[in-house]
Amino acid sequence: MGVMDGILEGAKVAFSFHGILFVLMGVFLGTIIGMLPGLGPITAIGVMIPISYGMDANMALVMMAGIYYGAIFGGSTSSILLNAPGVAGTVATAFDGYPMAQQGKAGKALAIAAVSSFIGGTVGVILLMLFAPLLATVAISFGPPEYFALMLLALTAIASLSEGSTIKALISGTLGFMVAMIGIDGQTGTSRFTFGSASLLSGIDFLVIALGIFALAEVFKLIITRNDIDSGPNKNIGSIRITKSELKEMSGPASRQSVLGFLIGVLPGAGATIASFIAYITEKKIAKKPEEFGKGSIKGLTAPETANNAATSGAFVPLLSLGIPGSGTTAVLLGALMVMGIQPGPMLFTEKPDLFWGVIISMYIGNIFLLVLNLPLIPYISKLLNIPRPMLISLVTIFCLIGVYGISFNTFDLYLLLAFGIIGYLLRLVSFPAAPFILAFILGEMIEQSVRKSMTISNGSFMIFLERPITLAFLIITVLSLALPPLLGMRKKIKSIE
Amino acid sequence: MLSSQNKKVSLFLIVLGVVFVIMSVRLPEYPLVPVDADAIPIILGCLLIFLSILLFFIKDEPKDSEDSEQSEPFFNADRKMLFLFGGFILLYIVLLEWLGFLITTALFIFTSTFALGYKKHVTNIIVAIAIPIVFYYLFNYVLKISLPKGILPF
Amino acid sequence: MKRSLLFLGLSFALILAACNESSGDASSADGDWMPTKNIEIVAPSGAGGGWDTTARMAAKVLEEEGLIDQGIGVVNKTGGGGAVGWAYIATKKESPYNLFVTSTPMIDVPLNGQSDYDYTDFTPIANVIADYGAFAVKADSKWQTLNDLFDDMKKDPTSVTVIGSSSPGSMDHLKFAKFAKEAGVDITKIKYVSEQDGGELTALLNGSVDVFSTDVSEVVEQVRAGNIRVLAVTSEERLEGETISEFPTGVEQGINTTYINWRGFFGPKDLPEDALEFYEQKFKEMTETDAWKEIRANYGWGDFFMGHEEYQEFLKEQVESSKALLDELGIVR
Numbered sequence: 001m002g003v004m005d006g007i008l009e010g011a012k013v014a015f016s017f018h019g020i021l022f023v024l025m026g027v028f029l030g031t032i033i034g035m036l037p038g039l040g041p042i043t044a045i046g047v048m049i050p051i052s053y054g055m056d057a058n059m060a061l062v063m064m065a066g067i068y069y070g071a072i073f074g075g076s077t078s079s080i081l082l083n084a085p086g087v088a089g090t091v092a093t094a095f096d097g098y099p100m101a102q103q104g105k106a107g108k109a110l111a112i113a114a115v116s117s118f119i120g121g122t123v124g125v126i127l128l129m130l131f132a133p134l135l136a137t138v139a140i141s142f143g144p145p146e147y148f149a150l151m152l153l154a155l156t157a158i159a160s161l162s163e164g165s166t167i168k169a170l171i172s173g174t175l176g177f178m179v180a181m182i183g184i185d186g187q188t189g190t191s192r193f194t195f196g197s198a199s200l201l202s203g204i205d206f207l208v209i210a211l212g213i214f215a216l217a218e219v220f221k222l223i224i225t226r227n228d229i230d231s232g233p234n235k236n237i238g239s240i241r242i243t244k245s246e247l248k249e250m251s252g253p254a255s256r257q258s259v260l261g262f263l264i265g266v267l268p269g270a271g272a273t274i275a276s277f278i279a280y281i282t283e284k285k286i287a288k289k290p291e292e293f294g295k296g297s298i299k300g301l302t303a304p305e306t307a308n309n310a311a312t313s314g315a316f317v318p319l320l321s322l323g324i325p326g327s328g329t330t331a332v333l334l335g336a337l338m339v340m341g342i343q344p345g346p347m348l349f350t351e352k353p354d355l356f357w358g359v360i361i362s363m364y365i366g367n368i369f370l371l372v373l374n375l376p377l378i379p380y381i382s383k384l385l386n387i388p389r390p391m392l393i394s395l396v397t398i399f400c401l402i403g404v405y406g407i408s409f410n411t412f413d414l415y416l417l418l419a420f421g422i423i424g425y426l427l428r429l430v431s432f433p434a435a436p437f438i439l440a441f442i443l444g445e446m447i448e449q450s451v452r453k454s455m456t457i458s459n460g461s462f463m464i465f466l467e468r469p470i471t472l473a474f475l476i477i478t479v480l481s482l483a484l485p486p487l488l489g490m491r492k493k494i495k496s497i498e
Numbered sequence: 499m500l501s502s503q504n505k506k507v508s509l510f511l512i513v514l515g516v517v518f519v520i521m522s523v524r525l526p527e528y529p530l531v532p533v534d535a536d537a538i539p540i541i542l543g544c545l546l547i548f549l550s551i552l553l554f555f556i557k558d559e560p561k562d563s564e565d566s567e568q569s570e571p572f573f574n575a576d577r578k579m580l581f582l583f584g585g586f587i588l589l590y591i592v593l594l595e596w597l598g599f600l601i602t603t604a605l606f607i608f609t610s611t612f613a614l615g616y617k618k619h620v621t622n623i624i625v626a627i628a629i630p631i632v633f634y635y636l637f638n639y640v641l642k643i644s645l646p647k648g649i650l651p652f
Numbered sequence: 653m654k655r656s657l658l659f660l661g662l663s664f665a666l667i668l669a670a671c672n673e674s675s676g677d678a679s680s681a682d683g684d685w686m687p688t689k690n691i692e693i694v695a696p697s698g699a700g701g702g703w704d705t706t707a708r709m710a711a712k713v714l715e716e717e718g719l720i721d722q723g724i725g726v727v728n729k730t731g732g733g734g735a736v737g738w739a740y741i742a743t744k745k746e747s748p749y750n751l752f753v754t755s756t757p758m759i760d761v762p763l764n765g766q767s768d769y770d771y772t773d774f775t776p777i778a779n780v781i782a783d784y785g786a787f788a789v790k791a792d793s794k795w796q797t798l799n800d801l802f803d804d805m806k807k808d809p810t811s812v813t814v815i816g817s818s819s820p821g822s823m824d825h826l827k828f829a830k831f832a833k834e835a836g837v838d839i840t841k842i843k844y845v846s847e848q849d850g851g852e853l854t855a856l857l858n859g860s861v862d863v864f865s866t867d868v869s870e871v872v873e874q875v876r877a878g879n880i881r882v883l884a885v886t887s888e889e890r891l892e893g894e895t896i897s898e899f900p901t902g903v904e905q906g907i908n909t910t911y912i913n914w915r916g917f918f919g920p921k922d923l924p925e926d927a928l929e930f931y932e933q934k935f936k937e938m939t940e941t942d943a944w945k946e947i948r949a950n951y952g953w954g955d956f957f958m959g960h961e962e963y964q965e966f967l968k969e970q971v972e973s974s975k976a977l978l979d980e981l982g983i984v985r
Binding site: 036039043044047165167168170171174175177178181185187188189190192193220223224226227388389390391393394395397398401402405406409411414415418421422430448451452455456459460 | 503507511518521522525526528530531532533534535537538539542543545546549550552553556576579580583584587588590591592594595603606607610611612614615616622625629633636637641642643644645646
Binding site for chain 1: 698701704708711712728729732733735736739740764766768810813821822845846849850851853854858859860861869872873874876877879947949950951952983
């Protein structure tokens with residue numbers, strides 16, 4: 001059976017009454033789950049497994065995929081409104097989304113996020129459809145040294161995330177990296193900095209850090225400033241109008257980052273988080289006005305939102321074409337497939353074309369649904385910010401507490417949350433930026449593990465990073481991106497002196 | 499001598515870095531890998547010490563006048579409220595698994611909203627009861643993920 | 653006014669319901685113990701993991717086949733490779749309503765000094781599942797049999813890199829070491845890379861590593877697609893099923909050892925005798941239902957029922973065998 005027949009089979013699945021119904025259910029659930037604290041797509045799909053048992057496999061997968069990309073789609077909401085990223089992929093969204101909301105443009109920020117997500121998701125699906133079988137080779141081209149080089153490149157974002165003192169940004173990043181070292185070391189099994197506590201053995205969860213340093217610290221600040229006269233014109237908060245010039249501003253990052261984000265998403269283990277960070281720094285690097293980034297830049301919001309959704313589509317490449325899970329969520333999806341009696345693997349494409357193409361085609365429909373579902377809701381959701389400050393403060397705090405409790409159902413994590421909230425607040429007091437901290441925390445463990453895996457493979461020789469072309473290329477880009485701006489600056493100075 | 503904020507912070511971070519390096523060095527050895535678990539932490543600790551020494555010699559940047567709320571929040575009258583609120587969170591954590599999610603959350607929302615100066619008590623009570631119930635129902639019955647029920651039977 | 657009335661009514665209802673709770677408990681005097689309230693099964697991992705899926709599926713079958721009348725809720729206690737969940741159960745001494753699901757890490761994690769509790773701090777009720785390990789190489793690898801690989805490793809153990817998903821000193825590492833030791837390889841020189849982000853197959857396929865130590869269920873599809881070759885499975889005899897039955901065992905290649913990843917249900921320490929009997933019986937009945945058999949088949953889980961007595965003996969042997977390996981590897985914690 002040819003590819004065309006497969007696509008037709010898939011279209012039959014996706015456009016059937018049930019297909020449309022289930023994708024609608026999936027993206028609806030996904031949006032809600034993405035907005036709620038602590039309920040990542042992993043948990044949502046995990047609990048769906050026993051429920052979906054006995055369901056038609058096509059429909060179940062269509063729905064679960066919908067939950068997955070729906071959650072990333074909806075996940076930007078709490079980042080933008082509350083500075084509380086619920087999944088790691090939406091941390092970068094808060095960089096410019098939250099300042100924008102603070103300026104009274106919450107509705108617009110949410111609308112930009114929704115449109116960017118839609119573009120990222122749709123372009124991602126198109127690429128997925130055209131290249132899924134071909135990209136399988138790309139997906140497996142990365143070993144530990146390549147991942148190390150890629151993560152290192154992403155880490156250079158610290159330099160561009162610094163406002164004011166570079167030293168302070170670097171210190172903040174180092175501290176984040178140090179926190180990432182807590183827990184059992186993957187390569188030796190040694191417990192590091194756990195002080196004998198079982199709860200620290202698996203390290204500190206991303207949500208504890210994100211909600212603590214970002215959201216709770218923001219809550220503490222709000223407590224101090226709650227009696228000040230509300231800043232910004234709040235009446236227009238729900239307006240979702242995007243002007244033509246704004247659309248034009250979005251078009252560049254959206255088109256570039258949907259492709260780049262997709263490609264990064266294809267790599268198992270990299271995923272939406274890395275994609276969103278790399279998108280953010282590349283756009284800042286090439287922007288004409290990089291100083292706007294971090295202060296509510298439209299480009300700065302568009303880039304990560306496009307990239308993380310495109311990456312979500314990309315993550316389906318290794319899953320569907322190779323049976324290799326590219327992320328925690330796709331690993332659970334893989335488990336869900338197995339319980340339905342389907343063995344995901346390289347043969348899926350030829351043996352179950354209806355499933356393979358059905359899911360892909362349903363993702364087009366899903367993305368349209370997401371846009372249609374989300375846009376009309378935005379004016380209402382953004383009114384959240386109009387809740388009186390005392391009530392808002394209490395509710396955001398509860399939001400953080402439930403979110404963190406939902407990770408492990410262990411009150412220890414809640415104490416940690418409070419501790420990191422205080423740390424985050426103290427960092428603000430001494431004007432250390434928080435973004436490098438969280439970036440280094442997310443990347444730190446992966447960088448450390450990949451460099452040490454590489455060293456084990458090479459019997460302790462550093463040559464492994466120079467011998468492999470992809471690794472070498474990334475390292476050169478990293479060095480250039482760090483060295484070029486200061487060099488160019490020097491040239492300008494010399495010229496001006498002459 | 500320690501009048502500058504940067505100098506105080508720097509000294510604190512240097513101490514932190516030294517402690518971190520000492521702890522790293524004392525990690526048990528694992529014989530089967532070329533780069534052991536202590537290598538990267540030692541580098542990080544040293545990096546922190548180095549950066550903190552640089553920070554020591556950097557002058558405090560002048561406070562932004564527009565960021566008035568950041569200037570002296572620690573001596574603000576609201577500092578007490580901050581501690582009180584932190585206390586509420588602490589109490590919430592202590593009571594959560596004992597009293598259960600519903601009661602603790604309702605109490606937290608009501609008390610802290612009240613303490614922060616919200617005057618419409620009836621609205622406050624309704625929100626404080628409705629929000630936990632919605633969450634509890636959603637988690638325990640729709641998603642079958644158990645939140646602590648505590649002393650309540652459901 | 654209306655609103656505060658509603659509140660009063662609500663809180664009154666809550667108090668009433670709270671009073672009801674304390675009235676009835678199990679009558680355990682006559683030996684025929686029956687649960688009288690909801691049962692909690694702890695999965696010491698997040699939703700969607702192996703433990704979680706086993707717990708949720710077992711709960712589903714036990715409820716839907718009418719084996720247990722009370723509701724069964726699955727509670728996730730994530731962290732420390734199981735240690736957090738075990739510490740939680742350890743506080744539930746004697747409670748017949750707090751079960752948990754566990755597997756081989758129950759042995760490895762305490763031996764690696766990562767948990768204060770080992771299996772003797774709990775009551776093993778029944779084992780239900782067995783998984784076997786597999787050692788895979790790339791399809792175009794020069795090694796055709798397990799002995800080809802081990803012959804090269806005897807000459808130079810550091811020329812081969814092994815990858816697995818568990819941390820060093822645990823399952824994937826130990827089972828490879830166990831087989832290598834039997835073949836006469838110096839196991840302290842084996843290079844083992846632990847990959848916990850799901851990149852093991854990728855690393856094998858792109859040639860970053862040479863051998864993948866994993867579960868049988870992970871490799872079947874890749875073998876069918878012709879990407880990889882399984883050098884050996886760790887079961888005593890060949891496994892049943894399409895493709896799977898083509899995998900040779902270590903035993904038939906003259907490497908006389910096995911490794912089993914078991915999975916079963918435990919209760920807290922000092923679980924009352926009659927409750928233990930009740931659950932042991934119910935889990936036995938569960939494994940005999942068609943619904944359970946179908947779930948097992950879909951996941952590729954093997955059937956391996958053991959009752960309480962047998963289970964305890966088995967666990968004792970497992971600890972001794974793993975401990976000996978860890979000592980030889982020089983991992984003393």
